[in-house]
Amino acid sequence: MMKNKTLGYSVIAASAVSVVLLIAVLVYMIAEIYMGGRSYLSWEFLTAYPEAGMQKGGIFPAIVGTVFMVIVMSIACVPVGTITAIYLNEYASRKSFFTRMIRFAVNTLSGVPSIVFGLFGLGFLIQFVGAGMDKALLGPGEVKWGQPNLLWASMTMAFLTVPVVIVSVEEALKSVPDELRAASLALGATKWQTIRKVVIPNSISGILTGSILAIGRGAGEVAPILFTGAAFFLPHLPNKLTDQFMNLGYHVYVMATQSTDVEATKGIQYATAFVLLMCTFTLTLIAILVRYKFRKKLKS
Amino acid sequence: MIADKKKKKNSLDRKFRLSEFLAEKIIKAVSFTSFAVIILIFLFVFRETLPIFSAKDNVKSKVEVEPSETYGDDSPSSGVDDVKGNYSTLMTADEKADLKNLMGTEWQPVSSKPKFGLWPLVAGSLKVTLLALLFGAPLAVLAALFTAVFAPKRIKEFIKPAIELLAGFPSVVVGFFALVTLASFFQDIFGYEYRLNAFVGGVAMALAVIPIVYTVAEDAITSIPKSYSEASLALGANKWQTALFVILPAATPGIFAALLLGFGRAFGETMIVLMATGNASTLSFNPFESVRTLSATIGAEMAEVVYGDTHYTVLFLIGSILFIFTFALNAAAEFYVRKKLLKKFRGE
Numbered sequence: 001m002m003k004n005k006t007l008g009y010s011v012i013a014a015s016a017v018s019v020v021l022l023i024a025v026l027v028y029m030i031a032e033i034y035m036g037g038r039s040y041l042s043w044e045f046l047t048a049y050p051e052a053g054m055q056k057g058g059i060f061p062a063i064v065g066t067v068f069m070v071i072v073m074s075i076a077c078v079p080v081g082t083i084t085a086i087y088l089n090e091y092a093s094r095k096s097f098f099t100r101m102i103r104f105a106v107n108t109l110s111g112v113p114s115i116v117f118g119l120f121g122l123g124f125l126i127q128f129v130g131a132g133m134d135k136a137l138l139g140p141g142e143v144k145w146g147q148p149n150l151l152w153a154s155m156t157m158a159f160l161t162v163p164v165v166i167v168s169v170e171e172a173l174k175s176v177p178d179e180l181r182a183a184s185l186a187l188g189a190t191k192w193q194t195i196r197k198v199v200i201p202n203s204i205s206g207i208l209t210g211s212i213l214a215i216g217r218g219a220g221e222v223a224p225i226l227f228t229g230a231a232f233f234l235p236h237l238p239n240k241l242t243d244q245f246m247n248l249g250y251h252v253y254v255m256a257t258q259s260t261d262v263e264a265t266k267g268i269q270y271a272t273a274f275v276l277l278m279c280t281f282t283l284t285l286i287a288i289l290v291r292y293k294f295r296k297k298l299k300s
Numbered sequence: 301m302i303a304d305k306k307k308k309k310n311s312l313d314r315k316f317r318l319s320e321f322l323a324e325k326i327i328k329a330v331s332f333t334s335f336a337v338i339i340l341i342f343l344f345v346f347r348e349t350l351p352i353f354s355a356k357d358n359v360k361s362k363v364e365v366e367p368s369e370t371y372g373d374d375s376p377s378s379g380v381d382d383v384k385g386n387y388s389t390l391m392t393a394d395e396k397a398d399l400k401n402l403m404g405t406e407w408q409p410v411s412s413k414p415k416f417g418l419w420p421l422v423a424g425s426l427k428v429t430l431l432a433l434l435f436g437a438p439l440a441v442l443a444a445l446f447t448a449v450f451a452p453k454r455i456k457e458f459i460k461p462a463i464e465l466l467a468g469f470p471s472v473v474v475g476f477f478a479l480v481t482l483a484s485f486f487q488d489i490f491g492y493e494y495r496l497n498a499f500v501g502g503v504a505m506a507l508a509v510i511p512i513v514y515t516v517a518e519d520a521i522t523s524i525p526k527s528y529s530e531a532s533l534a535l536g537a538n539k540w541q542t543a544l545f546v547i548l549p550a551a552t553p554g555i556f557a558a559l560l561l562g563f564g565r566a567f568g569e570t571m572i573v574l575m576a577t578g579n580a581s582t583l584s585f586n587p588f589e590s591v592r593t594l595s596a597t598i599g600a601e602m603a604e605v606v607y608g609d610t611h612y613t614v615l616f617l618i619g620s621i622l623f624i625f626t627f628a629l630n631a632a633a634e635f636y637v638r639k640k641l642l643k644k645f646r647g648e
Contacts, residue, residue, distance in 0.1 A: 008540040015446035018439045019459055022510065026466050029477050029507075036480070080333050087331035091324060098328075104634075105335035111561065111630040112338075112623060113568020114471075115595045116345060119619040122602070124344040159337050166334070192323040213468075220470025223570040223595075227602045249472040249571075256476050257575060266480070273476045277469070284468035288461045 030277065037271030045271060050233065055264055059272050064237050065150075065230075065245035066219055066279075072154035072241070073161065073218050078211045080158075081165025085210075088166070089173040090195055110163035114223040121156030121228035122148075144242055151241040153229030160224055161214035168213060172206015173199065175298055205294040209287045216283035220276065222249035232258075248276040345623055348616035351608075352402075402614070407581040407592065409601065409611045416614045418621075420581040424498070424591030428573055429566040431502025431587060432509050437559055439506070440513035448521040449543045460518075467511030475575030478504030483576065492588040496578035499587045504576045505566050513562040520554020520637075521547060553640035557633040564629040568622050570595040594618050 048058030084102070092099035131146035138144055145151075176199055184194040200207075222230075231244040232254050238245040255269045256262065262269075404417025447459050483500045486492075492499075524547055532542040548555075578590025579600060592600075598615050605612040 004541075007544075008538070011540050011544055012446075012450055015442040015450060018442040019446050019451075022439060022443055022466065023459075023462050025507065026462060029469070029474075032481055033473070033477065080330055083327050084331040084334060087327045091327060092331075102331055102335055104631075105338045107634060108338055108627055108630055109334050111564055111626050112341065113564075113570065113595060113626055115568065115570040115598050116341065116619050116623045116626075119345050119348075119598065119602070119616060120341045123348045123616065124340055127348075127607070128344060162334060162337075190317060190320050192320050195323075216468055220468070220472070222470070222472045223599060226599055249470055252472050252476050253571065253575065256479055269476065269480070273473050277473050280468050280470055281465060284465055285461075288464060 030281075033270055033274045033277060035270075037267060037269075037274045040267045040271035041274065046275070049235075055261065055268075059248065059251060059268075059275065061234060061237055062246040062248045062251040062272070063275070065234075066248045068150060068238055068245060069154045069157065069225070069229075069247065070215050070218050072150065073157045074211060074215060076155060076158035077162045077165055077214055078207070081162045081210060081214070082169050082207055084162075085166045085169035085173060086195060086199075089170050090191075090199065106163050106166050109159070110167075112160075114160060114221055115226075117156050117160045117224040118226055118228060120159070121152055121224060125152040125155055126228065148227060148229040148244060149242045150229055150238050150245050153225040153245070156224045156228045157218045157221065160221060161218050164214045164217055165207075165210040168210030169203065169206050172203035172209070172294070175206075175295075176202045205290050209291045209294075212283050212287040212290070216280045216287070219283070220249060220280045222247070222253055225250065248272060248279070252276060341623065345616060345619050349613055349620055351610070351613045352617055402617075405583055407597070409614070414611065416610070418594075418618070420583045421592055421594045421597055421618070423583055424577070424581065425567055425573075425593040425595070427498045427587065427591055428501045428505055428577060428593055429563060431498060432505035432566040433559065433562060435503055436506030436509040437513055437562060440510045440562070441517050441555055441558070443510075444514050444517035444521055445543060445548065448518050449547060450539070463511050463514050466507065467515070469507070471508055471569060471571040472575070474504055474507050475572040478572065478576035490588065494578055494580075494588070494590045496576055496590060497588050498577055498591040501573050501577035501591070501593075502587070504572050505569060508569055508572060509562040509566050512565050513558045516558035516561055517551070517555045520551040520558065523554070524550045553637050557637040560629050560633040560636075564626040564633075567629075568595055568626050570599045574599045594622055598622075 045058040046063065047060050049060055051057035084106070088099065088102065092102075126146060126148060129145075130152060133145040134143055180198050180202065181194055184198045185191070189197065225247060229244055230247045230250040232246075232250075234244060234246055252269060252273045255265050255272065259265055401416050402418055404415055405419050406415040406417045407420050408415040443459070443463070447456050451459060478500055479496070482504060483495045486500055486503070487495055490499075528546055528550055529542050532546040533539075537546070573591075573593045574596040577593065577596065579592045579596055580590035581592040581597075582589050598618055601611070602615050605615065
């Protein structure tokens with residue numbers, strides 16, 4: 001009997017401790033990165049260009065580059081993800097082969113390693129689509145699209161984030177009560193009208209959550225853009241889709257592993273990592289809050 | 301269910317409407333994208349590896365046409381046969397050189413005699429992945445058990461977002477943290493020689509694995525029918541006995557799937573290992589030695605290779621291996637769980 005009780009307490013204690021440990025690690029990581037970059041964080045750091053061979057100055061172009069990439073990415077992945085979710089939840093019959101195929105593809109897509117997306121971007125978008133466009137549109141020997149740039153990097157990232165949107169939107173669509181659909185149909189609305197006027201407005205927060213999560217994911221990933229468009233340093237901001245761009249995550253990686261004097265720029269690295277962390281952190285938090293509010297509204 | 305009913309009702313007097321028809325077709329076409337992308341990934345990542353397999357044929361025909369050529373330095377085919385080209389008096393020897401080179405135990409892609417042995421990279425990936433699961437999996441499963449069974453509702457609503465925030469950590473930040481903080485921290489404790497090694501990479505990777513294992517395991521545990529725990533409690537078992545002897549065993553397939561998915565995630569993760577493992581390709585069982593993983597190799601070397609040469613092709617081959625491996629893991633996790641769980645809950 002005694003033995004059993006000890007076992008019981010140890011099970012509960014171990015599981016509680018592991019939760020506490022996880023949260024402690026989370027907090028410690030944020031604190032550590034903040035403490036390391038504290039002295040560099042300022043408004044100027046966010047709005048100035050790098051100077052003196054990246055050893056001084058700010059990270060403005062990296063922030064702008066990340067924002068541009070994320071915008072182009074969202075333009076591609078949010079509509080596609082939303083429409084796929086609508087198909088899966090509203091049109092598809094659950095047992096058809098086509099539906100199962102798409103579901104399997106979405107699951108697989110969310111499990112593909114991010115570096116493989118990078119290779120795909122290089123092999124398909126740059127070497128095949130880009131080079132093909134060059135051949136078709138420009139004279140021989142000219143290269144405009146067949147090289148790493150903002151467009152291809154954003155598209156690569158969009159492939160990676162599309163499952164995030166699909167999962168979120170589908171969850172929201174599922175939570176729209178069937179009575180609403182039935183009422184709309186009973187009033188004589190067609191299926192497409194019902195979806196457009198009833199289902200989508202009622203699941204707008206899910207679309208929002210999905211987009212925010214996708215943006216957070218896209219802003220934080222580095223592996224897919226390593227060789228599809230990110231650049232170490234550029235003196236000007238990207239102003240067209242065929243430009244390369246700087247990126248926060250890539251900046252952290254390059255500064256921490258490949259810059260000439262890693263020790264001298266340690267503070268900048270910490271500060272950049274902190275800025276990136278805060279971006280994704282805020283986005284995730286907003287997504288969580290939006291979903292929480294939405295669920296509460298549904299319950300009441 | 302209701303969708304089916306709707307369909308029947310509509311079909312009684314369905315008028316043809318162009319907008320309806322177009323909307324459905326367009327939506328269906330767009331939803332095909334993700335499937336198309338999977339196919340395209342498979343095709344195009346694999347396409348770039350083709351020279352490895354066709355190189356053999358080049359050599360074969362070459363040797364057949366000019367059997368007297370034995371020095372093959374100017375062989376146009378590719379670097380793989382250049383390596384052994386000097387000895388290639390026999391066709392068979394040359395044919396083997398390809399596979400032999402890939403199966404070698406050394407990875408030295410940039411040297412006068414490039415060696416593309418994949419084993420050290422595979423071993424490195426496995427080492428880091430297993431270490432990550434060793435640290436991450438127990439923590440994640442226990443945390444999932446706590447959230448799903450023991451935690452009061454208010455605490456639960458706090459834990460789940462916290463783990464989600466951990467999942468939102470960019471892997472490059474985790475890698476950076478491992479590089480600048482964890483590495484020195486563990487070096488002070490264990491006093492090993494190389495600051496960056498498989499152990500540091502494994503611990504950092506655990507942070508990336510925990511959220512996915514936690515989420516799937518928690519799902520599995522909460523999806524156990526209430527009747528299970530109610531029956532157990534009614535028989536006089538207390539809460540932890542129910543958790544340990546009823547709920548946990550019932551959720552085993554789900555937890556196993558969670559581990560598979562975590563394994564796949566860790567195997568393919570790039571930035572963390574690229575920054576935290578030291579990237580020296582060694583073949584040993586010592587966890588405190590630097591390793592180079594499959595994914596990190598692509599990340600580190602792809603930017604510097606010449607388009608279309610052997611090194612480039614081999615990197616794409618590594619990419620194909622990663623893709624096929626994670627694909628198989630995901631498929632296994634999905635089918636295994638679905639079959640097992642369904643069977644169990646139907647009581648077959």
